[in-house]
Amino acid sequence: MPQTFECPNCHAPLTYDTASAAATVRCEYCGSTVIVPDSLRGSGRMKTGMDQAYVLAEAARLVQNGRKIEAIKQVREAFGMSLKDAKDVVDAIERHETVHLGDMSMGSVQIDSVTYPAAAAPAQKGRGCGVGIALLVLVILIAVGAASFLIISRAEVGVMTVEPVRLAELVEEALGGTAVPIDIPDIEIPPVPTISIEIVIPTIEALEVEASDYAELAQEFGGEEGIGPGFFNDTRRLAVDNSGNIYTGDYSGGRIQIFDANGNFLSQMNVGDELYMVSMTVDRDGIVYVGDAFQILRFDGATGAALDPLPYELLVRSMVTAPDGSVVIKGRERLLRLDAQGNVTLDLPDAFAEIPDFATTQEDVAVDGAGNIYVLGSETIYKLDANGRFVTRIGSKGDADDQFMTSPTSIAVDGQGRIYADDFFGIKVFDANGRYLDTIPFQGVAFDMLVTTQNQLLVMDRNGNRVVTYDLNQ
Structure with missing residues (x-):
């Protein structure tokens, strides 16, 4: 059950x-x-x-x-x-x-470790009351001095030791409550050597990536974690309105911040304390769409006022505003497109069933100027035409220039049809036919990407708590 x-x-x-x-x-x-x-x-x-x-x-x-x-x-x-x-x-x-x-x-980066030395047992001399008891006490002393309890919690390794002042009580308990002296005749116990435990995972050194011929760094803003204006807190979603204002959405807590095109903070809104923001976009009329699992919420971007949610049932994974003003919504299996007036122009309940070996773990979507739809897959990109029919796949798993070492987490398409998808060491660029062009150097985790009408590539670096803007070359 x-x-x-x-x-x-x-x-x-x-x-x-x-x-x-x-x-x-x-x-x-x-x-x-x-x-x-x-x-x-x-x-x-x-x-x-x-x-x-x-x-x-x-x-x-x-x-x-x-x-x-x-x-x-x-x-x-x-x-x-x-x-x-x-x-x-x-x-x-x-x-x-x-x-x-x-x-x-x-976690996905590395495992750090800390070590604590076990306390050394001091040398002991004295007189006792029998060889049997002396040997028993000796065994307990050695066990207490050398044994440790290892606790691994997340990325830490710790050592706990029994305090020497507990020896008398331990001996008494071992003998069923009979009190005995703990001095041992003519026996020296050397200090127990330090015990340390370490877990080390080698890190992967970043490859040397030269500057890209297709993009130049224009600006970045943010960079600090927090809940105040201009600070980011597990911020994963990114959108832009018709005026070029930039919207960022926290994964939990419902906070959406609004910045101008230069990264200056303008305002913020809250769309629900209890939701998990799996996707977000802003249409040409300034309406903010928020995907929260099984529902698509809508808000007025200027006032933050809640509007009627969309009446469609699907497990929302990603949303994007297309160049023609339509909004494309990708569910786990369903693909939905609404025109600028909110009318349904495409609704495929099982959109990916005919794609050979379709598999995806990071589900982002992008649309080019011709209406072609691009869906992220596991170490690949699936290209669909404007009617949702499968056309081709771009990239595969591997370490060649035109392959992906990991599954991309975000995708975008510019006005020339060039495709941008992040990989382990940067953002890979492909032409409209899927031919590899270049890799844009990027240090961070690109949770979301988009291309503006000003031909700029915006990247939401969730781990770096920043928004990065690139000017795209013609």
């Missing part, structure tokens, strides 16, 4: 069918891969939580060293999951996504 538990990342409700053999679920709200708790799966894992955290760290190291098959094998054995589930977890690690394990999570 279906059971519900909370996503450790965004706290959204996740539903798991206990009759299913799957060991992982994917959060529909934040896209995280979550390993189902033992209490719901009904079967114990082969390793403890501490060991499992180490396994995930080791899996990340193996993936970085190109030993993905070994990583899948280790995850499968450690968690007692199927080959498919283990592959899903390792794929998430490879895409630099966060993999959640109960209350612990293995």
Whole structure:
């Protein structure tokens, strides 16, 4: 029967069918891969939580060293999951996504470690009351001095030791309550050497990327995390209105900030404290569309006043305002287009069923001047015509110039039909036919991108808490 538990990342409700053999679920709200708790799966894992955290760290190291098959094998054995589930977890690690394990999570950057030395036991001399008791006390002293309890919580490694003042109580408990002296005749116990534990995952050094011939950095604003005007707080969504004003949307809390084209703060609005903003766009009339899972909310961009939501049921994943003023909405399976007057001009309930081997993890959408629709896939881009028919795919998985090392998270198309999609070391540029042109250097996580009518590329760097603007060359 279906059971519900909370996503450790965004706290959204996740539903798991206990009759299913799957060991992982994917959060529909934040896209995280979550390993189902033992209490719901009904079967114990082969390793403890501490060991499992180490396994995930080791899996990340193996993936970085190109030993993905070994990583899948280790995850499968450690968690007692199927080959498919283990592959899903390792794929998430490879895409630099966060993999959640109960209350612990293995992030996508690296695992730092801290070490604490175990306290050295002081040398002891004295007299006792028998060889047997002396040996027993000696064993306890050595055990207390050398043993430690390891606790791994997120990216920290800690060591706890038993205080020496507890020795008498421990000995008394071991002998069933009989009080005994703890002095040992003619025996010296040397200090116990320092114990340290460290988990190290090598980082990937950034490739040298020269300046792009297709874009020049124009400006950036923000750069600091916070909730005040001009500060960003898990800000993932980006839009622009007909006047060139820039809108940014926080993932949770409902805050939308409005800046002028130069990045000066103008105002802000709140569209709902409880929603998770999975998508946002602004149409040519200044109407703000906000995608919150199963609903599409609308607001007046000038006043922040709530308008009637759109009466369409779909699992919203992405939205974009096309050059002709229409709004294209991508659901998990459905593709919907509204013209500038709000009339439905395209509605495909199963839009991607005919695309060979269609797979996507980061679901963004873009539209070019001819109405062609571009949908992000797993390490690829799917191109559809204006009627939603599949045309071709652009890019594939790999480390060549025209390939993607990770699944892109955002996509945009300029006035010449050039396609922009982010990758691990920058933003890749393709021409209208899918031919690779260049890579724009970019240090950050491009959660959202768009091209303005002034031929500028805007990028929302969620991790850097900033908006970056590039002037695109003709």
